[in-house]
Amino acid sequence: MLSPAQASALLVALGAAGVTAQTQNLWGQCGGIGWSGPTTCASGSYCFHQNDWYYQCIPGAGPTTAAPAQPTTTLISTTKAPTYSSSTAAAPSPTTSVPSAGGGGVCPNVPTSLGASVSTLPDPFTFAGGQKVINRADWTCRQAEIKALFEKYELGTLPAKPTVSASYSGSTLSITASTGGKSISFSVTINKPSGSGPFPAIINYGSYGASIPVPSGVATILFNNDDIAAQQDGSSRGKGKFYDLYGSSHSAGALTAWAWGVSRIIDALELTKSQTNIDPTRIGVTGCSRNGKGAFVAGAFEPRIALTLPQESGAGGAGCWRLANWQNSNGYNVQDAKEIVGENVWFSPNFNSYVNNVNQLPFDHHLLASLVAPRGLYIMENPDFEWLGKISTYGCMGAARKNYQALGALEAFGYSQVGGHNHCSFPGAQSSELNAFVSKYLLGNSGTTTGVFRTDQNLNFNIESWCPWTVPSL
Structure with missing residues (x-):
C-alpha cells in the first residue's frame, strides 16, 4: 500500500502527465509542491524555481523549459541555541554619538546574549535591555540596535562601504x-x-x-x-x-x-x-x-x-x-x-x-x-x-x-x-x-x-x- 506521501506524489505525476501537451503562459505557474498543471513554458520563457511551492515562467532561456522534479524539504534541527559572550564576534555596537534621553545620553550597547523568549511580537519601542523609547533620538538608537540584531542572528553582517x-x-x-x-x-x-x-x-x-x-x-x-x-x-x-x-x-x-x-x-x-x-x-x-x-x-x-x-x-x-x-x-x-x-x-x-x-x-x-x-x-x-x-x-x-x-x-x-x-x-x-x-x-x-x-x-x-x-x- 502506498503511503500518503507516495500517493500524493503519484497524483502529482499523473496530473502532470495529462497536461504535457500544454504550455504555460509567461508569468504563469509551471511547477511546485502539489502542482498538476503545465510544466512547459511558452516560447521565449523558461520555468524558474521561485521556491519549493512555486515555479514560474519568466522571460529568457534558462537551463530547462520544464519544471524540475518535485522538491523535498530538509528541516535543519538543533537541540540547543548557542550562547554569545563578550569575546564572540558580533555585529558592532551602534554609534554612541546620538543623544538619547531614554538611553542616558548615548545609545545602549547591543546585548551579547539573547534575552527572554517572547511568544508575541517583540516591542519595537523597548530596547533589548528594557529601556523605553521616548523620543526620536531614542528611536534612532533603537533602529541601530534592531539592525545589529538582524545582522547577528538572521541576515549576517553588512560590510562597510568599499x-x-x-x-x-x-x-x-x-x-x-x-x-x-x-x-x-x-x-x-x-x-x-x-x-x-x-x-x-x-x-x-x-x-x-x-x-x-x-x-x-x-x-x-x-x-x-x-x-x-x-x-x-x-x-x-x-x-x-x-x-x-x-x-x-x-x-x-x-x-x-x-x-x-x-x-x-x-x-x-x-x-x-x-x-x-x-x-x-x-x-x-x-x-x-x-x-x-x-x-x-x-x-x-x-x-x-x-x-x-x-x-x-x-x-x-x-x-x-x-x-x-x-x-x-x-x-x-x-x-x-x-x-x-x-x-x-x-x-x-x-x-x-x-x-x-x-x-x-x-x-x-x-x-x-x-x-x-x-x-x-x-x-x-x-x-x-x-x-x-x-x-x-x-x-x-x-x-x-x-x-x-x-x-x-x-x-x-x-x-x-x-x-x-x-x-x-x-x-x-x-x-x-x-x-x-x-x-x-x-x-x-x-x-x-x-x-x-x-x-x-x-x-x-x-x-x-x-x-x-x-x-x-x-
Whole structure:
C-alpha cells in the first residue's frame, strides 16, 4: 500500500502527465509542491524555481523549459541555541554619538546574549535591555540596535562601504568595488523614460524586468542580483561576486549581499549623476517573491532608498516567523523558518540555530519594516498562495504599521493584499495605490494621498493580540 506521501506524489505525476501537451503562459505557474498543471513554458520563457511551492515562467532561456522534479524539504534541527559572550564576534555596537534621553545620553550597547523568549511580537519601542523609547533620538538608537540584531542572528553582517568607481556608456552603468586588495565588477542596465531629467529610478531585482508597472517618468535599473550572490539552492552558499570580494565564509546571506549590491549601485549613481541623468536622492527598489525579500532587506539596510516596494515577499520578507508558526499549528501550510533555511541561502548560517524556536529571537519581521520607517514603504501581497502566509504577512505588517504611527508617518506606509491573479503578476486593483506612492516618494508630488492598509480577504485575525505594547508618540 502506498503511503500518503507516495500517493500524493503519484497524483502529482499523473496530473502532470495529462497536461504535457500544454504550455504555460509567461508569468504563469509551471511547477511546485502539489502542482498538476503545465510544466512547459511558452516560447521565449523558461520555468524558474521561485521556491519549493512555486515555479514560474519568466522571460529568457534558462537551463530547462520544464519544471524540475518535485522538491523535498530538509528541516535543519538543533537541540540547543548557542550562547554569545563578550569575546564572540558580533555585529558592532551602534554609534554612541546620538543623544538619547531614554538611553542616558548615548545609545545602549547591543546585548551579547539573547534575552527572554517572547511568544508575541517583540516591542519595537523597548530596547533589548528594557529601556523605553521616548523620543526620536531614542528611536534612532533603537533602529541601530534592531539592525545589529538582524545582522547577528538572521541576515549576517553588512560590510562597510568599499572603494567604489563607476562609468556609464549607452545604457550600461559599470561598477567596481575594491577592499582589502581585492576588486569585483558588475554592471546594471538603465532604461530611461523620454524627457530631460534628472529622473527618479526604481532598482529592480532580476535582469528580466520589473513585475510591477513602472509609472511614466521613472527610470528602471535592472540588477542581476544572482550575480552578486547565487541562490539556486543550499549549495549556493558563498558563491557570487560579493563572496569573491569578502570570502566564501562571510556570514552574510544572499539577502544581505544583494542589499550591499544595491548600495553600490547608489554609490555609482552618485558618482555618475551628470552622465546617467538619474537623481540618486529619488531611488526606489522592487522585486517579487525571493526578490521581494531582497528588496525589503535593501530598503531596511540602505537609508538612501526613498521608496521600498516588495511584492509577494512572504516568509523572510513581509511575514513574521512567529505568525507563520502559529498558522502552521492551526492547520495552514505556510513557509516557515525551519523550511526556508533548507530551501536556499537567503539568510546567514547563524540563523539555522534559531529556526526551531523563533520565539527566542529578539525581533521579528515587523521590526524589519521599522528599519525603513519613516521612509516610503508599499507592500504588495497575494492571498491566493497559502505558502506566502496571507495571515502572517497581514498580521506582521499590521504590527509594522505601528512603527509609522509612532513617528506620525502613516501616509508613508502601505500594505495591500489582493487576490485573483498569478504569483508575481500585478493586479489592476493595486495600480492607483502604486502610482500614488511613486508619485509622492519618487516624483515629488507631495500632495498625493498615500497610506493604505487593506486586504480583500475575511481573515478574522486580531492584530492587537500579538502587539501587547503601547505605541508612543515620538
